[in-house]
Structure formats: C-alpha cells, structure tokens
Amino acid sequence: MTTPGPKKPAGAASNSQEAAARRGPAGPGRFMGAQGAEKSKDFKGSTKRMLGMLKSERPLLLGVLGLGSLAVGCQVVGPKLLGTATNLIVAGNAGAHTEAGKTKQQVIEQLQSSGQGKMADFLGSVDFVPGQGMDYGAIGTVLAWVLGIYLAAAVFGVFQGRLAALAINRVVFRLREEVEAKLSRLPLSYFDKQPRGEVLSRVTNDIDNIGQSMQQTMGQVVNSLLTIVGVLAMMFWISPLLALIALISVPVSVVVAAKMGKRAQPQFIAQWKTTGTLNAHIEEMYTGHALVKVFGRQDEAAEIFRKENEDLYASSFKAQFISGIIQPAMMLVGNINYVLVAVVGGLRVASGALSIGDVQAFIQYSRQFSQPLSQVASMANLVQSGVASAERVFELLDAHEQSPEPLTPERPAQVHGRVAFEDVSFRYDPEKPLIDGLSLKVEPGHTVAIVGPTGAGKTTMVNLLMRFYEVSGGRITLDGVDVAAMSREDLRSNIGMVLQDTWLFGGTIADNIAYGAGTATREQVVEAARAAHVDRFVRTLPDGYDTVIDDEGTGVSAGEKQLITIARAFLAQPSILVLDEATSSVDTRTEVLIQRAMARLRSGRTSFVIAHRLSTIRDADVILVMENGSIVEQGSHDELIAAQGAYHRLYQAQFAQAVAEVD
Known part of the structure; x- marks a missing residue:
C-alpha cells in the first residue's frame, strides 16, 4: 500500500529548483499585485451552468413551484377580499345615512338635484340599500376568509421553503462530492501551481457562498415572478387604465437594475478572487510562522x-455598495408609481368609475407589484456573488485532469519489483528539458541510491515512477509491464514512500501508523513501531499509542514524526520502497538504528533511496549520480570512490570526516 504523500509536493524541500520550475515565479512578493475589478469570463454561461445543477432536483423544484403558486395565489386573492370588506363597510355607512324606503337610484337623483353631484357620482359606485346599516355578518365572513387565506399562504410558504432548502442542499452536497472527486483526478502539477489557500478557498468558501446565494434567492425569485404575474392579472381585472400606469415602472426598474448590476459584477469577481489570495497568504504564513519569525x-x-x-475591503465595499443602491432606487421608482396610482385611483373613485374597495385593493396590488421587483433587484448582489463563486468552482472543475486510466488495465502476474526506465524524457516546462534519454534497469531486491545536486532530477524520477507526472517520452516498466498501462491504484499499491516532508493527520499515533494498512491490528501496529524505533518514545507518552496529535504533529519532535512515517511504511510491506531523505530529521544514533531497520525492510524489495547524506547509502547495490536530468555515474560506493569522479567529489566535500567519526 502506498503511504500518503506530504502536504507539499514530494521533494519540494529537497529539490527547490524542480519545484520552482513547476510553480513558476514565487516568493513573498508574489501577492503584492493590486487586485483590480475583473470582468466575469462568462457570466451568462456560468449562470446557466449553476442553474443547470438544479435539473436533477426537478421533482422538488416542481413542488416548490406548485406550493409557491398556491401561496402567491392566496396572497393575491387577499387584497381583493379586503376590498370587498371595505365596500361592505362603505355600503353599510351609506345605507345608514340615507332615507329608508327609497331606491338607490332615487337617492342619487335627489343628491344630483340638490347640487351634490360629486357625492352622487361617488355613491353610484357603492352597492348600498337606503336605510340598511352595516351587515356585520357578511363583513365577518369576508374577514374570516381573509384570515384563512393568509394562514394557508403561510403554511404553503413553510413547506415551499423546506422543499427549496432540501433541493439546494442536495445540489451543494453533490457539488462538494464532484469537487472532491475532481481533486483526486487533478495532476500534481495543478497543486504545484496553485497556492494551497486558494484551492481551499474554492472548495470551502466559494461552495458555501453558492449554497447561501441559491438558498436566499431561489424561493424568493420564484415567488416574486409568480406574484408579478398574479398581481398584474388582478390589476388588469380591476382597472386596465391603472394597470397600464403601474406597468410604467417595469422598464424603468429593469434599466436601473441592469445598469447597476453590470457595475457590481466585476467587483464581486475581484472580491472572491482576493478572498482566495488572502486565504493563501494567511495559510502560508501560518504554516511557516516559525520561519517567518526566524528570518525576521x-x-x-x-x-x-x-x-x-x-x-479585499475595497472590492467588497464597492460590490456591496453598488449592489446595495439597487433596492433604494427600486423603492423610489415604486413610490413614484404608488403616488400615480393613488392620484388616478382617487379621481376614478370620485367620478364613480371605481369603488373605494377596488381602489384600496389596487393600491395594495401596486405595492405587491413593486415589492417583488425591488426584491429581485435587491437579490442581484447575492446572485452576482454566487455566480462569481460558481465561476471559480467551475474553473477548478474544468481544470485539465491527469491522463485517464486505461480501459483494460494491465498488471504483472506477480510483482517482483523489477523496474526499468527505457529512454525516458520529461520536462515540466516544454521549453526547458529536465530529463532526456534516461535508461536504467533495477533488479528485484536491489537498492538504488540516487544522489546529485539540488534540481538534478532525483525526485522527478520517483514522481515519474509513481505516475504523479507522465513521461514526455520513453516508458517505465514494472516487471515488464508499462506503468502507463496499469491503473494508478494497482501501481501505487505496490509502492511505499517515506519522504523528507513528514505527513501526519489529526488522530492517534496508532491511527497514523495504521494509515499504511487500513486493516492492521494493534499488534501489527506495535510491531511496526518497534521495528522503526517508535515504540521507545511512544511508551513515555501518557496515553501511549492512543496519544492524539494534530496534523502539524504538535507534541512530538520532527525526528519522532519522521519515525512515525517510517513505521507506516514498515506496516505497509510494499514491493517497492521509496525513501526520499527519510532520515534527515533524526540524530546520528537513531539514524544508525533506522538504517539497520531499513536494511531489514529493504530485504527482498526494490528500493529507491534519494539522499544528500551519502553516509546513509554506502551499502546500496547501485548508486546513481545525476546532474541536469542525466545519470553521469553509476556503480557501488567503492567503485565510484575509486573512479575519482562526481561522486568522489560529493563524498569528500560532505562526509569523509563525518563517516570516519561515526565508524
């Protein structure tokens, strides 16, 4: 089983030039560039794609639409019924103040003959019976209906909200799963070129923002559109003239919202991009806080x-301010519309063309009509923010993936550990070759040590063997089978790695060791720990193997963390072992003990050992000396020393005296 890689790319610390070639320009000043307002790459396309995620929840969405229609229908009927109650009150009052025994027409004619024409016109639109007062029974019945209708609207709204929340959370749930699956398919080069905090921001902040934006807008947008349609129908039913006056506000509102929304969208793009950049800087400074302090x-x-x-403050302020202006502007348009409706409606009542109840209902409808327009406009900032985040998540989902697995993967009949590099070429940058024409054969059970200056391509060889990167030319075989024809899972299940950059996760020490073999028993964990000399310090801890450590390994030293990762490799029992500066953080005495343990671990296994400390690889079967991506020397320790070449120079410069002292 393959032990997990480090949080940083393998070899990042020991091969800085290779890492730099992968990442491109870096350094503390790389975040200093000013973040200007950026335009959305495809606002319409991103919006359609975001809405397209809801297709799988069509039954729930139909339920949201149906319940929204019922809720809006009840709310639309309410003002009309209240207008009826008002008409009953006005009719009762008029009837109580007119002489009984006369007809309505006689009362109106009497008022006209006495010079009260305006009152006569007004009473012409009132359905009253002279001498008959308030019909409280009828009024109470209407008000009871109004109360029941509004209660029903509330119930429908509650269930609509529940269905909407369920649909959106399912969408976000699947989106997180899709992103998680995508991350596992992305090549190592993607993570080399992206700040870790930026990736985390897309996976967490942006997905959360998408969910919140959809949660706060979807139900309201549906209800607002239904309200506009329902209210408009009622307005035309009551008075086409007043309805046309109310419609004047629609194009004005659309123009206002479109103009301001166009200005706000680039600021939302900049806001979320800057959020990711700031997160990347904070994560980097927190992870390396010790180095930041050491170097002042x-x-x-x-x-x-x-x-x-x-x-971030500037882009967030501009985005929120510009989008925040939309609702006050829409309210202004709505208030102007309200005044026009009230004035014209009053004139129509005075002329007897409309009843007071109808005008009252119409004024309520005009408010209901302008309110959803204002709500839709006010939600523009949420929609724009959500689309900006969606665009960033879609960029991750659309990133170039590692080469697909073969349809019919091959695998060796039995893995012995015979590895061959056949005329392998590779480059991180197409214009800068790193490895050209590398050929190498490693027999099963042999230990191959790889040495050379930083950036020579040592770790790159291992990355190619693990298929973290794909070769540009040639091929690598495992027991005669091209690794490119194998599934990555089959390949890596036969390789164990111990890296210079230790990787631990939050959990117990036993869990961290067992990560190399998920079904390991406690006895097997303890046995591996003893073989790696972990047991001796674990016994001194209060909770022993059940001691909980975090992902930074708080509570254990750097050398002890490395011992834990070595124990993990012991437990995995891989066919091929990769050791990349695996003892760089332990003291000399412990290193000697670990070397003996590793000698037992390497027995019968093919091993690749990347080392700068040449004393650790003196017993290797073959030592490869690499420079500029090529093998310039190979042989045993004694053979290379006798050759007086590159290895001899490295050995004399680094460890001749130190080895003599240790021996």
Missing part, C-alpha cells in the same frame, strides 16, 4: 496581509 519577516508578512486585506 513579520513586518513584511504583515505588510502583505495589510495590502491584501485592503484590496
């Missing part, structure tokens, strides 16, 4: 943070 870069780190924080 606190002021510079604080200055970078201040600059990024100011950029």
Whole structure:
C-alpha cells in the first residue's frame, strides 16, 4: 500500500529548483499585485451552468413551484377580499345615512338635484340599500376568509421553503462530492501551481457562498415572478387604465437594475478572487510562522496581509455598495408609481368609475407589484456573488485532469519489483528539458541510491515512477509491464514512500501508523513501531499509542514524526520502497538504528533511496549520480570512490570526516 504523500509536493524541500520550475515565479512578493475589478469570463454561461445543477432536483423544484403558486395565489386573492370588506363597510355607512324606503337610484337623483353631484357620482359606485346599516355578518365572513387565506399562504410558504432548502442542499452536497472527486483526478502539477489557500478557498468558501446565494434567492425569485404575474392579472381585472400606469415602472426598474448590476459584477469577481489570495497568504504564513519569525519577516508578512486585506475591503465595499443602491432606487421608482396610482385611483373613485374597495385593493396590488421587483433587484448582489463563486468552482472543475486510466488495465502476474526506465524524457516546462534519454534497469531486491545536486532530477524520477507526472517520452516498466498501462491504484499499491516532508493527520499515533494498512491490528501496529524505533518514545507518552496529535504533529519532535512515517511504511510491506531523505530529521544514533531497520525492510524489495547524506547509502547495490536530468555515474560506493569522479567529489566535500567519526 502506498503511504500518503506530504502536504507539499514530494521533494519540494529537497529539490527547490524542480519545484520552482513547476510553480513558476514565487516568493513573498508574489501577492503584492493590486487586485483590480475583473470582468466575469462568462457570466451568462456560468449562470446557466449553476442553474443547470438544479435539473436533477426537478421533482422538488416542481413542488416548490406548485406550493409557491398556491401561496402567491392566496396572497393575491387577499387584497381583493379586503376590498370587498371595505365596500361592505362603505355600503353599510351609506345605507345608514340615507332615507329608508327609497331606491338607490332615487337617492342619487335627489343628491344630483340638490347640487351634490360629486357625492352622487361617488355613491353610484357603492352597492348600498337606503336605510340598511352595516351587515356585520357578511363583513365577518369576508374577514374570516381573509384570515384563512393568509394562514394557508403561510403554511404553503413553510413547506415551499423546506422543499427549496432540501433541493439546494442536495445540489451543494453533490457539488462538494464532484469537487472532491475532481481533486483526486487533478495532476500534481495543478497543486504545484496553485497556492494551497486558494484551492481551499474554492472548495470551502466559494461552495458555501453558492449554497447561501441559491438558498436566499431561489424561493424568493420564484415567488416574486409568480406574484408579478398574479398581481398584474388582478390589476388588469380591476382597472386596465391603472394597470397600464403601474406597468410604467417595469422598464424603468429593469434599466436601473441592469445598469447597476453590470457595475457590481466585476467587483464581486475581484472580491472572491482576493478572498482566495488572502486565504493563501494567511495559510502560508501560518504554516511557516516559525520561519517567518526566524528570518525576521513579520513586518513584511504583515505588510502583505495589510495590502491584501485592503484590496479585499475595497472590492467588497464597492460590490456591496453598488449592489446595495439597487433596492433604494427600486423603492423610489415604486413610490413614484404608488403616488400615480393613488392620484388616478382617487379621481376614478370620485367620478364613480371605481369603488373605494377596488381602489384600496389596487393600491395594495401596486405595492405587491413593486415589492417583488425591488426584491429581485435587491437579490442581484447575492446572485452576482454566487455566480462569481460558481465561476471559480467551475474553473477548478474544468481544470485539465491527469491522463485517464486505461480501459483494460494491465498488471504483472506477480510483482517482483523489477523496474526499468527505457529512454525516458520529461520536462515540466516544454521549453526547458529536465530529463532526456534516461535508461536504467533495477533488479528485484536491489537498492538504488540516487544522489546529485539540488534540481538534478532525483525526485522527478520517483514522481515519474509513481505516475504523479507522465513521461514526455520513453516508458517505465514494472516487471515488464508499462506503468502507463496499469491503473494508478494497482501501481501505487505496490509502492511505499517515506519522504523528507513528514505527513501526519489529526488522530492517534496508532491511527497514523495504521494509515499504511487500513486493516492492521494493534499488534501489527506495535510491531511496526518497534521495528522503526517508535515504540521507545511512544511508551513515555501518557496515553501511549492512543496519544492524539494534530496534523502539524504538535507534541512530538520532527525526528519522532519522521519515525512515525517510517513505521507506516514498515506496516505497509510494499514491493517497492521509496525513501526520499527519510532520515534527515533524526540524530546520528537513531539514524544508525533506522538504517539497520531499513536494511531489514529493504530485504527482498526494490528500493529507491534519494539522499544528500551519502553516509546513509554506502551499502546500496547501485548508486546513481545525476546532474541536469542525466545519470553521469553509476556503480557501488567503492567503485565510484575509486573512479575519482562526481561522486568522489560529493563524498569528500560532505562526509569523509563525518563517516570516519561515526565508524
């Protein structure tokens, strides 16, 4: 089984030039560039794609639409019924103040003959019976209906909200799964080129923002559109003239919302991009806080943070301010519309063309009509923010993936550990070759040590063997089978790695060791720990193997963390073992003990040992000396020393005296 890689790319610390070639320009100042407002790459396309995620929840969405229609229908009927109650009150009042025994027409004619024409016109639209007062029974019945209808609207709204929340959370759930699956398919080069905090921001902040934006807008948008349609129908039913006056506000509102939304969208793009950049800087400074302090870069780190924080503040303020203006502007348009409706409606009542109840209902409808327009406009900032985040997540989902697995993967009949590099070529940058024409054969059970200056291609060889990167030319075989024809899982299940950069996760020490073999028993964990000399310090801890450590390994030293990763490799029992500066963090005495243990671990297994400390690889079967991606020397320790070449120079420069002292 393959032990998990480090949080940083394998070899990042020991091969800085290779890592730099993968990442491109880096350094503390790389975040200093000002974050200007950026345009959305495809706002319409991203919006359609975001809405397209809801297709799988069509039954729930139909339920949301149906319940929304019922809720809006009840709310639309309410003002009309209240208008009927008002008409009953006005009719009762008019009837109580007119002489009984006369007809309505006689009362109106009497008022006209007495010079009260306006009152006569007004009473012409009132359905009253002279001498008959308030019909409280009828009024109570109407009000009871109104109460029941509004209660029903509330119930429908509650269930609509529940269905909407269920649909959206399912969508976000699947989106997280899709992103998680995508991350496992991305090549190592993607993570080399992306700041870790930026990737984390897309996976967490942006997906959360998508869910919140959809949660806060979807139900409201549906209800707002249904309300506009329902209210508009009622308005035309009551008075086509007043309805046309109310419609004047629609194009004005659309123009206002479109103009302001167009200005706000680039700011939302900049806001979420700057959020990712700031997260990347914070994560980097937190992870390396010890180095920041050691080299006295606190002021510079604080200055970078201040600059990024100011950029985030500026873009967030502009985005929220511009989008926040939309609702007040829409309210102004709605208030102007309200005044026009009230004035014209009053004139129509005075002329007897409309009843007071109808005008009252119409004024309520005009409010209901302008309110959803304002709500839709006010949600523009949420929609734009959500689309900006969606665009960033879609960029991750659309990133170039590692080469697909073969349809019919091959595998050796039995893995012995025979590895061959056949005329292998590779380059991180197409314009800068790193490895050209590398050929090498490693027999089963042999230990191959790889040495050379930083950036020579040592770790790259291992990355190619593990298929973290694909070769540019040639091929690599495992027991005669091209590794490119094998599934990555089959290949890596036969390789164990112990890296210079230790990787631990939050959990017990036993869990961390057992990560190399998920079905291991406690006895097997303890046995592996003894073989790696972990048992001796674990016994001194209060909880022993059940001691909980975090992903930074708080509570154990750097050397002890490395011992734990070595125990993990012992437990995995792989056919091929890769050791990349695996003893760099332990003391000399422990290193000697580990070398003996590793000698037992390597017995019968093919081993690749990357080392700068040449004393650790003197017993290797073959030592490869690499420079500029090529093998310039190979042989045993004694043969290379006798050759007086590159290895001899490295050995004399580094460890001749140190080895003599240890021996």
